Amino acid sequence: MEIVIDIDAEEPLFAQLMAEIKRAVSAGGINPGDALPSIRQLANDLNLNNKTVAKAYQLLERDKVIITKGYRGTFVHPDARKNMDFDLNAWVAGQINQTINACREKGATDSEIRIAFANIMQNKPTAGE
Structure with missing residues (x-):
């Protein structure tokens, strides 16, 4: 999964991250049940603050695009593609x-x-x- 974040864009970084994850799910780059990087790992990979990634993950979980399973990690929700249709x-x-x-x-x-x-x-x- 390739994620591109433009730090100079007007769109907030967390919103860009959400859009990139949704794009990857829609395009089949990541599939339901696939594991996502931890907040800390993704923040390090993208050179973002942990809180930025945490906010994106929290909103994606609220929208049922991803699901967090405690210490086992974060995964793409089984119904992610269907749930992305609701704004x-x-x-x-x-x-x-x-x-x-x-x-x-x-x-x-x-x-x-x-x-x-x-x-x-x-x-x-x-x-x-």
């Missing part, structure tokens, strides 16, 4: 967009929406609770 970020953006549009239809201002969103994200009570 969680696009889904979240779509959900938020629908909610914002509904709020605007009821007459809420952008400022009111931002304040409510910030309060909810910080688990602060909102009016009416």
